[in-house]
Amino acid sequence: MQELTRPAETDIVDFTALRNFAALRGQLRVSFTPRCNIACWFCHNEGDVPPPLTKVDRSRQPRARALDPDGYLAIVKTLMDAGLRRVYFTGGEPLTSPMARPVLENLPEQGPDASYTLITNGTRIRTHRAWLARTRLDKVKVSLHYFSDESLRAIAGTRISIDTILDGIEAAREMFPQVELNTLLQRENAHEVERILDFALERRLPMQFIELVSTDFNEGRASSAVSAEAILNHLRTLTTNEHVEVAGVGQGRRVFRIDGIEIDVIHRNLGRHHVGQCGACPRRTECVEGFWALRVDHNGGVQPCLLRDDLRLNVNEFLADPKRLVEVVAGHITSFTEGTL
Template sequence: MNHAELLKEFDFFKVRDGRFRISLTSTCNARCWFCHNEGAVPPIEVENNKELQHKKHICSAEEYIMLVKGLIRLGISRLYFTGGEPLISPKLEPILATIPPHDPESFKVILATNGVLLNKKIHELKNKPIDKVKISLHAFSDESMWNVERLSCIEEVKESIRTARSIFPEVEINTLLMPENQHEILDIIQFARELKIDIEILELVWTDYNRPTYTDKRLSTNDLASELVLLGGNEKLSTPGIGVNLKIIEFENSSVKLMDNSLGSSYVGTCQTCSLRSACIEGFWSIRVDPEGYAQPCLLRTDLRVDLKPHLQKEGDLESFIPLWIGAFMKGEPMPDIFLEEGVF
């Protein structure tokens, strides 16, 4: 395969806001029943099955720093720090401290958190180069929060959202629509609207971990979208070119972004021949890096994981590897071992 063609695919990934989700830890203080833990074993599964184990925290802070620097040089426009719960990780602050001041138009640093620890950490984070905080709010009462996350601290999470709103340049709420919160979903949306922040409402994504309950638990956002239009919202569609197409309901000071399976997703070359495509509703939109230093482009296929650590030891190695690897995945060509054999690296 011509390298120029692979680099063209990688450029498309960048232009369409392709992102890296960098998991700093696979442990979490919540036990959400739907958690996919960025492709790692969810905490609730480890708790229920003692034979399972969390990902080992092999990737060092120095290797994460090398990763982030390389991704910035490559022009990746969205860098998410996730977990588990990233605020648990002692590596978060040293990594953030190395990110230079920047224009969010060039790239965005986004912290994805459940919000439980955010108020305790917020003053340590407020001067860090964080462009956006994405906070999960899957309930509006302690009873519902317990049913979803096995936590009962909803007021603390709401307060963390209010505080974050006053400190960080951008805050967004993230909510999964499910039977446990369906009766509160309009309250959650109203809370976001009162704070004048956007909210993204997700539909359940199938994984091996939620296989037994997927059919009963997955709810469509279609009726919710219609209800929001009746409340005065203006509907439009977002078709980013990678990942899930979204229905957006715009109000005067905030927007509700709705994942809707019926709108379809964008699939790349490798997806076309994938045996799991019928179960995949997200398409390709993100690279996930786990605490062991492995990256994978798909939640459903662990066979696509590649070890980034060998490319994090010397400046410039990552920049040679990532564009061709992502380009090959998008083109549906063999993974980078073929490039290694050809002596590209």
């Protein structure tokens, strides 16, 4: 595993790249833990060693946790003050982490254009509903890649029942005004995709279908990836309200509206937002996402690219100094966008 990048020493910090990323509604993705109570075969784990790999090879372990709740909150507050507005809390499964409750219960108050989203597999929402309901979370996004016990076992290698996940979705609907679903398209769930869509439409839940993005961790089952064409064709039988959005950062998305419910499909033919560092990147041909999220991991690393572990920046020593913390991150993003890292 690569050592974390050290920040460059400089007296002049250029905030332009960070501000542009924020203006384009780039995400801040904050991982509480690399651990998960299921083990989806395709998991990229925000760049850490994913659960299915550890499950078959105990010598492959994720990074140790270095951040405590105060450290997490310092990073979130500092980067939101610097302009980032969309904060997503991830894992692993974030609700398996002891960090989740003390962080989510103490999130700083945000402005009207900011949001906090929890991304979860849904299995533990009901268990934690008492304190989750008191948080400042705006939205819960549940990954629903399966719709039966059989597909859940095939995809996630677990004996947990699909009923637990569906009940978690209902628990989220009871607590939060915004609940969304996302489904990764794959051979293992191709026979259930339309049923998942029907489930979402019946409950008036926005839905996102996603084509598989290849990583080192899932290349062994690359044949499971399927095209989005089947779901696109099905959606066109349900509505003529369709458009493409390519604004901002990340992949473009094809958006459908069915009875007022937004259903979008992310696939590799709709464009991406690359920056200077990407020009000579040895992983460029494998990347279909571009620079759309700034990732913070539980080890105190900040990473602008999922595929490039060597671009992780160690920020642990700056947590007590917000001014220096934001300068270091801004400088790192500038170097990344200018191709000088």
